[in-house]
Amino acid sequence: MKGFDTLDFASVARLADAEPATQEEARLDQARALDRFLAEVEKRAFRIAQMAVRDRDDALDIVQGAMLRLARNYAQRPSEEWKPLFYRILYNGIRDWQRRSAVRSRIFSIWPSGSRGDDEEPTDPYEHVADNLPEPSRRLMADEAMQRLESAVEALPARQREAFVLRCLEGMDVAQTAAAMGCSEGSVKTHYFRALNALRQQLGEAWGP
Amino acid sequence: MSNHTDTEFERKAREAFDASVDAVDAHTSSQLNRARQVALAALDRRDHSMLRAWLPAGALAAAAAMVLLMWQSPNVSVTPDDVAAGAAIAELPASDEDLDLVTEDPEFYAWSAQQASLVTNGTG
Numbered sequence: 001m002k003g004f005d006t007l008d009f010a011s012v013a014r015l016a017d018a019e020p021a022t023q024e025e026a027r028l029d030q031a032r033a034l035d036r037f038l039a040e041v042e043k044r045a046f047r048i049a050q051m052a053v054r055d056r057d058d059a060l061d062i063v064q065g066a067m068l069r070l071a072r073n074y075a076q077r078p079s080e081e082w083k084p085l086f087y088r089i090l091y092n093g094i095r096d097w098q099r100r101s102a103v104r105s106r107i108f109s110i111w112p113s114g115s116r117g118d119d120e121e122p123t124d125p126y127e128h129v130a131d132n133l134p135e136p137s138r139r140l141m142a143d144e145a146m147q148r149l150e151s152a153v154e155a156l157p158a159r160q161r162e163a164f165v166l167r168c169l170e171g172m173d174v175a176q177t178a179a180a181m182g183c184s185e186g187s188v189k190t191h192y193f194r195a196l197n198a199l200r201q202q203l204g205e206a207w208g209p
Numbered sequence: 210m211s212n213h214t215d216t217e218f219e220r221k222a223r224e225a226f227d228a229s230v231d232a233v234d235a236h237t238s239s240q241l242n243r244a245r246q247v248a249l250a251a252l253d254r255r256d257h258s259m260l261r262a263w264l265p266a267g268a269l270a271a272a273a274a275m276v277l278l279m280w281q282s283p284n285v286s287v288t289p290d291d292v293a294a295g296a297a298i299a300e301l302p303a304s305d306e307d308l309d310l311v312t313e314d315p316e317f318y319a320w321s322a323q324q325a326s327l328v329t330n331g332t333g
Contacts, residue, residue, distance in 0.1 A: 039245060046237065056237065067247075143229070145228075149222055149226070168223060207221055
């Protein structure tokens with residue numbers, strides 16, 4: 001048979017080697033895709049965490065934890081699922097932080113004030129590095145708008161806050177938001193509707209209808 | 210993306226948030242970048258650790274099956290020495306630390322496997 005005549009040992013060896021090479025390529029593709037995804041969401045996730053915990057370093061820890069968990073546990077999942085999974089992990093991290101923070105503040109409320117270990121802040125080597133930021137006047141206006149929004153969002157109940165952040169600020173659709181929040185699509189719509197109404201009342205007509 | 214028409218309010222809120230994301234400082238961006246690299250490095254470790262997690266269980270199951278075969282087989286006479294050898298074989302790596310020993314001291318485990326085959330053949 002001609003087909004077998006042409007199938008020499010070298011060809012068989014090449015076929016045997018092909019599978020691991022393809023696996024390696026698939027692994028590299030997955031790593032590149034995850035890198036792109038995390039690069040897209042990292043700053044947004046950081047700002048969301050910072051809005052929730054009001055502490056830069058804690059927000060960084062929460063985002064790093066979420067990235068690690070996604071890479072370790074869910075990298076094999078289809079990339080379309082990464083966004084809701086990542087934000088679900090992120091909000092779990094935020095809730096854990098808030099629980100720990102509540103316990104800490106209860107403990108410190110009965111602790112002598114001198115023994116909290118308030119060490120001097122280490123020097124920040126990036127303190128004088130120039131940032132690639134918008135011009136000061138535009139930045140100031142944006143800062144003021146964001147500060148007002150942050151204060152208003154902070155006053156919302158937790159689930160309304162999550163629905164507003166994911167749906168409005170992150171632009172996720174109802175199904176993705178439901179997956180990220182671990183609730184039904186109907187609940188997302190209700191939380192989001194209430195959040196929008198509360199925020200409009202808080203921020204007034206200047207923010208638009 | 211949103212599947213409904215955004216109101217003026219939603220558009221403004223998103224713009225304010227996007228501006229605050231763009232305003233994240235260089236130090237924080239650098240730390241986020243580093244955190245991402247740590248997470249990506251965990252991808253490799255995850256592949257490796259999955260293998261490491263299953264190896265001890267597999268080795269232990271194989272050793273247990275071998276000891277069971279030794280006891281059950283009518284053609285093999287089991288002496289106390291054989292039982293001791295079986296017990297030694299059963300002490301195959303059961304943790305990550307033990308697996309490091311496998312890679313550091315392969316001769317021991319080669320010897321261990323040889324002992325196992327001698328015992329099952331009834332020549333040991």
